[in-house]
Amino acid sequence: MAKDATHPTDTLRARKPDGDSVPLTEWGIDSEYGVLHDVLLGPVETFGHMDNVEFSSIYRETAEKKRPWDHQSAVRQHREMCDAYEAAGVRIHTLPADEHLKYGVYARDSSFMTPWGAVITQMANPRRRGEYAAALRFYLEAGIPIYDMVTAGNFEGGDFHIIEPGAVLIGYTGKRCEEVSARQIGRWMELEGWEVKYASIDPFYVHIDLMVCMIAEKCAAVCVETTPDDVLDWLKSRKVEIVPVGFKDTMALGCNVMSLGNERVLSPAASKDLNAKLRANGFTVYDPDMSMFSMMGGGIHCMAQSLRRSAG
Numbered sequence: 001m002a003k004d005a006t007h008p009t010d011t012l013r014a015r016k017p018d019g020d021s022v023p024l025t026e027w028g029i030d031s032e033y034g035v036l037h038d039v040l041l042g043p044v045e046t047f048g049h050m051d052n053v054e055f056s057s058i059y060r061e062t063a064e065k066k067r068p069w070d071h072q073s074a075v076r077q078h079r080e081m082c083d084a085y086e087a088a089g090v091r092i093h094t095l096p097a098d099e100h101l102k103y104g105v106y107a108r109d110s111s112f113m114t115p116w117g118a119v120i121t122q123m124a125n126p127r128r129r130g131e132y133a134a135a136l137r138f139y140l141e142a143g144i145p146i147y148d149m150v151t152a153g154n155f156e157g158g159d160f161h162i163i164e165p166g167a168v169l170i171g172y173t174g175k176r177c178e179e180v181s182a183r184q185i186g187r188w189m190e191l192e193g194w195e196v197k198y199a200s201i202d203p204f205y206v207h208i209d210l211m212v213c214m215i216a217e218k219c220a221a222v223c224v225e226t227t228p229d230d231v232l233d234w235l236k237s238r239k240v241e242i243v244p245v246g247f248k249d250t251m252a253l254g255c256n257v258m259s260l261g262n263e264r265v266l267s268p269a270a271s272k273d274l275n276a277k278l279r280a281n282g283f284t285v286y287d288p289d290m291s292m293f294s295m296m297g298g299g300i301h302c303m304a305q306s307l308r309r310s311a312g
Contacts, residue, residue, distance in 0.1 A: 019191030034309030035261030042105035043097035074292035084286035112157035117147035155181035158207030171208030223250035253299030
């Protein structure tokens with residue numbers, strides 16, 4: 001993998017304390033909808049249930065109803081997703097596997113990417129905290145600088161969503177992501193000259209990317225019923241067109257999609273209404289079956305971390 005010549009590869013804090021950090025040349029993103037060239041996924045071989053551990057309202061429902069979950073089916077679905085990325089010309093990178101990190105397949109949680117490098121997050125659940133080590137090893141071995149590491153409290157990457165260059169939406173529930181850590185990250189962004197919009201959401205909805213996901217420039221899939229009014233107003237003030245996703249589909253991770261750029265979207269097969277709307281508006285939609293992952297509490301966006309995007 002190409003090492004970024006902008007920074008020394010052994011740094012754990014590429015961020016300049018007063019802002020004006022140097023953007024990367026080989027890696028980095030400044031939107032969630034630019035053409036995706038490289039993506040980071042988690043290892044599917046270690047994916048599975050953890051006894052007596054509650055990750056989310058969706059996972060709790062799966063456990064209580066004893067829904068039929070099958071690892072071989074999950075592996076097949078993961079391969080179908082990877083095939084879609086490869087068909088779209090995206091290079092796949094994978095976090096190192098660890099038998100103790102059964103939820104590491106959700107690669108969005110342990111880090112997030114910025115124009116200046118990766119941020120290593122701080123997981124809330126004790127059984128997932130070790131995921132920071134796999135993420136850190138990956139970035140250091142790939143030669144991708146670490147912009148900084150979250151230290152103020154719990155924070156997971158699903159609550160950091162770049163709406164467009166210079167503007168980021170940062171969510172928090174008080175549990176998996178805390179306001180103090182959201183504001184630590186927000187302060188870093190403000191020092192870089194970015195606008196920050198905070199979203200206080202109910203813990204039931206886990207992360208902001210379950211209800212708001214950018215699918216193209218000035219266009220977002222949004223669950224209007226659950227997204228706070230002030231966030232909707234902020235999106236509209238930035239001229240972002242809202243493609244509504246219903247509550248039922250949202251809670252099945254149907255809004256949790258991955259833009260591939262150039263009007264191409266990776267979306268779960270179960271999100272039939274959104275997929276139909278996107279196709280009707282000229283989007284190319286890759287729609288693998290992701291049921292083994294959604295029933296465990298994470299969707300396509302939760303499973304992927306953008307490493308490199310371009311304006312197209």
